Structure formats: C-alpha cells, structure tokens
Amino acid sequence: MKRAALLLLLGCLFLSSCMEAPGLSLEIDPSPTAQAVLRPSPTASPSKEAAESPSPAASPSKEAAESPSPAASPSKEAAESPSPAASPSREAEPEAESLPLAGVAIGLDPGHQAHSNKAPEPVAPGSSQTKKSVSSGTQGSWSGTPEYEVVLAVGLKLRQLLEEKGATVYMTRETNDVDISNVQRAQRMNELGVDLVLRLHCDGSEDPEKHGSSMLVPSNDCTQAINAESERAGEILQKAYIEATGLHDRGLKYREDMSGFNHSTVPVVLSEMCYMTNEEEDALINTEDFQQTCAEGLCQGILNYIAQRDEA
Ligand SMILES: [Zn+2]
Secondary structure, X not given: OXXXXXXXXXXXXXXXXXXXXXXXXXXXXXXXXHHHHHOOOXXXXXXXXXXXXXXXXXXXXXXXXXXXXXXXXXXXXXXHOOOOOOOOOHHHOOOHHHOOOOOOEEEEEEOOOOOOEEEEEEOOOOOOOEEEEEOOOOEOOOOOOEHHHHHHHHHHHHHHHHHHOOOEEEEOOOOOOOOOOHHHHHHHHHHHOOOEEEEEEEEOOOOOOOOOEEEEEEOOHHHHHHHHHHHHHHHHHHHHHHHHHOOOEEEEEEEOOOHHHHOOOOOEEEEEEEEOOOHHHXXXXXXXXXXXXXXXXXXHHHHHHHHHHHHO
C-alpha cells in the first residue's frame, strides 16, 4: 500500500512539473498568447484596470471594438464628433447639459508628426532664441514604432471618451501626415479658447532602465498667466493617470524652454506617458488595451480637474 501511494505521489510530481514547462516558455514567447504575461507593469503592482482588462489576443474589449480606428472607414461616432472643421451639435441634444463635461472645450495635441520640420521658430513670443518647428519624436527601441503613431492612437481614444462625457474636443492633428509646428499648435488652441490643452508624448532615453511617466507644465515668465492653473491641472491629471496605468510616477517637470508652452495663453500640460526606450513600456504602449487604459486615466484626470475648478 505504501509503495503504491509513493508511486502515485511521484506520478503527480512528474505531471505537475510537465505542466509548468509550457508556462515557463510563455514568458519568453513573443506570440500573442504571451501578452498577458508581458502586460503587468514593470514597477508597481499592476493596477486593477490593467489586470482585469483583456489582452489584445483575447476577445477585444467593448471600447476597442467600438472605437474607430484611424485606418478604418469613419464610424457614425467619428462622423458626428465635432472637429475643428465641423460645428459642434451637442447643444441640440436634450441630455447633453447633464453630462460632466458639458460646455467644456478640451484641446488634444498628439505630439510630433511623420516628418520633422527643422525650420526655426521663436522659443517664446518675441524671443531671438529659436527651436525647430517640430521633430519626429522618439521611437520604440524594441518595437520600432514611432512616438507620433502611439500618441495619436491614445489621442483618438481619449477624444471619444471625452466626447461621451459631453466635452467639445479639438485635435491639432488626426493623421500622422501633417506639417504643424509647435507654435502653430499652441496658437490654434489659443484661438479656439479651450479650457485645457493636453499634449500627448512618450519619453525616450539612452538608458533602457529609465521608465515611468512624467507631467510637464509651463514655468516661463511669459506664461505667468497660465502657470498656476497649468500646474494644478498637471497635478490632478498625473495622479489619475498613474492610478489607472500603475506606472512609476516621475512627477511634475517645470519647463520654460518649450515653444509649445511659451506660446500658449490657455492652461496647457504635457504627458510623457511612458518610456518607449524601456522594453516593457515599449511593449505596453503598443497594445490597444494599454492605450485605452492611458486614455481612461487621462480622461478621469480631466474630469477631476474640471470638477475641482468648477467647485472653486
Ligand atoms: Zn515627444
């Protein structure tokens, strides 16, 4: 009897060790089934949202299925969404006024573009110091994906979320093939008189260990009129973004050298959403699922900012 029990135990041990083997290979297997293993955030424990959200290989989430992809033919939502060209028609809808962002205009500026423009432009109004009009940004060290592609993907998802909350959203660009300088982007938003501009970027570094997200805010003397409000918005958006994504919080960065800030007359912040030169964050930002999480975090931040601003 004892010998039979021992054999049974050995058999179980052998079986379980066999079953673990495929699990181990999953972690290095780049196939879609491995996405779930790669997904958890590199630093903090993965956020609830990230853990619960289905991987891109699994059945697509409702949001992903509904959100119009830039390549696909425009869906009904996309056709109806107010762009700078189209006049917003939200006022006509009876329920619109009860939405939390009713009457709020948000500017989204997905950073960079497919081709850089090196023509100089003043770093601040009236300044003799210049910077190039717009660069093509960083790119994923592992994926090779350019920054301008992923920030536009997040921007389009965020636009949909904000519009669902009643906001009027203006985007500086909806495709990668544009030529709009950083000063022109700021001026366009000034003319529209938006409540807040959110610039969407990803970071890059020669150090592949560098990871996490920071929020840039203006701090130049020439932006004195918007510095405090931008800082307040930046703090609130960053908190919500970090909570949603579970990424390492690199905090607020005060910048006086950015032409896209210095020419702004409306509150403006810039999210460096992650490091594309970090292997894990490069993989994350290339998934629809994580892009959606980024958009949800930033949308929540804007909701919190507007709610607190209106309370004051
Ligand atoms: Zn950038």
